[in-house]
Amino acid sequence: MEGKRTRFQSESQPQSVILLTKIKEFTRALLAALTNGRSPLILIDRFRSYCTLPNSNWFDSNPNQSPFHLFVSNTNVSQCSFCASDLPCGKELLTLRRKSHAHRLAVMLRVMLIVQKLLQENKHSSKRDIYYTYPSVFLDQSVVDQAINDICILMQCSRHNLNVVSAGNGLIMGWIRFSEGERIFDCISSPNTAHPVPVHVEEVQDIISLAQYILVVEKESVFQRLANDQFCNANHCIVITGRGYPDIPTRRFLRLLVENLCLPAYCLVDCDPYGFDILTTYRFGSMQMAYDTKHLRVPEIQWLGAFPSDSERYFVPNQCLLPLTAEDKRKVEAMLLRCYLEREVPQWRLELQLILQRGVKFEIEALSVHALSFLSESYIPSKIEGKLIM
Ligand SMILES: [Zn+2]
Secondary structure, eight states, X not given: OBOOOOTTOOSSSXXXXXXXXXXXXXXXXXXXXXXXXXXXXXXXXXXXXXOBOTTSOTTSOOTTSOGGGGGSOXXXXXXXXXXXXXXXXXXXXXXXXXXXXXXXXXXHHHHHHHHHHHHHHTBOBOHHHHHTTSHHHHOSHHHHHHHHHHHHHHHTOOGGGGTBOOOOOOEEEESEEEEETTEEEEOTTSTTSOEEOOSOGGGXXXXXXXXXXXXXXXXXXXXXXXXXXXXXXXXXXEEEEOSSSOOHHHHHHHHHHHHHHXXXXXXXXXXXXXXXXHHHHHHHOOSTTGGGHHHHOOTTOEXXXXXXXXXXXXXXXXXXXXXXXXXXXXXXXXXXXXXHHHHHOHHHHHHHHHHHHHTEEBOGXXXXXXXXXXXXXXXXXXXXXXXXXX
């Protein structure tokens, strides 16, 4: 895959040139320290998208919480000041004196070398391709992922700036037309046909839309149901799915659309802990990508369903309600502690509590038990018209 230019490059110096200089400076400083017999110290900022607050009270100080709270004064600063501000919440110190750090640094340098080549040759690669360059050294994909995150933090850039891109998992349909480089995505000409979400989001331009809102659905099966029902003929909207946990292109593209088109965005997920976690990933970002959350989150996104209370409102029969497993309960309990819920969407948190109280979950498809097209003909339009969203 190759990309030629980016819209957001600064006029004077392209991002790739700046990054290549930074990589050269970093390795040169490392070499200088080593040749002078010093053990180099590498400081990596730490980021988080939320902290956990066992007492639901973020002014309480709890000595057992993450060590980064040591950096916060207890008197007049909320412990959430980092989560709420996109600032780093501390630093990690890498030193060659520790074996695990030395390996991490060795991996980082190898990945940096690959990134340097990608930038010099103006080529793109996936995280998976990078892993397969030296599988015997990297041993595991997660090691490569961490190195890429470390490099982004050190170089203060986003992953796509390194020319490292995802294969692209997302799908889109509806009342929109845009281009990605030379490629035209003309969804309007057949609004119920799925198109892949563009991978090079920075090259997307000429966005034209006749939509009134954006609907994000968790699952491909629901997306296909809506496509089969010709949902976009009756509803002037754009439908996107990340097919489970959304990847970076899907989240960046959704954000680009919300910013450019100023349309409301609604999210439809299963009424279970995973659905709720996916909803929060769209709105608040993930912990893994916390360093880049400011470019990935979509704070405007609203929760359309399925709420725990929807099972009664829409008469979902008991046999479609599944009991929460022990793991589900643990996941919900852990999510209830996330500071942003209480701070920004307290009503979401109440619904999450309700899942736990009722001890049951259900899939979006369970709403269609009475009629196959229930989602497209009744549920979604009635939720939007009746403002039954949160
Ligand atoms: Zn917090």
